[in-house]
Amino acid sequence: MEITDVRVERLGLDLDEPAGLSRDRAIESRGAAIVLVETDTGITGIGEGVGPEPSIVETIVEEKYRSRLVGEDPLDVERLWQELLTEDLYWDREGQGVSAASGVDIALWDVAGKYHGEPVHRLLGGDTTDDGRLQAYASDLFFDDPEVMAERAAGYVERGFPAVKTHLGRGLDADEERVAALRETIGDAELLVDVNCGYDYPEALRVGRMLADYDVFWYEEPLSPYDTDGLAELRRELDTPVATGENTYTKWSFRDLFEERAVDYAMPDVMRCGGITELRKVCALGEAFDVTVSPHSFSSGVGLAATMQVMASSPACEWLEFDVTGYDLYESLLVSDLDVDDAGRVAVPTDPGIGATLPDDVLAEYGV
């Protein structure tokens, strides 16, 4: 089998209302760079690379990586990963070069699954879940008035999700007002708080101490991803577990986080950290350092499918991040319909490959 072409389709849409994050930041649109690896057998693999601008992922894949890949055997996934990630004198150790390679890597695993007629988790060692399902948490609540956030959270819990994640990071008082409202509304359900690197150390410490009063399950990205020492210090000071990793690339950076004892829940993103090949290695590191891996996943259905394939195969993984916002590019990109039970447990795709596709009608409506 030979790769005949590698290309990217960009998808995008504007949100009905801005989604508020920490420090007055907000998302006004969402998009995806869908990587397609075509072969001479008629099998096409699908993947996704996440960067702030899908057009940059597209440029890197098509102008830098494509020529390295065409003519190669797509089943040589590990060798091709080495070519993409380490053959350019390490100029792109982190950032969008790795994101673009992640999209290619996911597509190569999808080709392999389709070639062997198996879901990718079966190629990664098989299913480690009891019943082919992953426990999900509802993601995300964006910053808004406390009563608006509480009402939305109640709706997620009513749908069966035992845990809800919220975006805060606008200062101690504003955060506490919302945490109190959410805790009162969702009762015993778990509450995860994400501040998207919004604080410096003193403020992160004050807010973290407040979160413990409300029995918060994890405190996500309290500090800049550059501040590994600060994360380690915060983790020692606080009772609430620290989660981080969506802005961390490759196994080498996760090794540093783990060696510094800087994280309780590691959150590698399969579409950024180096693809399926790298995520499973980060999971192995998680096992060795006794750190739970809860992959970050807030993107299209392609990324969701790839994330589930790795999570199903790794004993290090807990808590699937599941988008409950009604995103149009989620279920529409899955081969089979989403199957979420009344306890918020999501069935792992069993279609050959990762279980994702790019239908013509989705491309026609959302193609950029």
Ligand SMILES: [Mg+2]
């Ligand atoms: Mg986050």
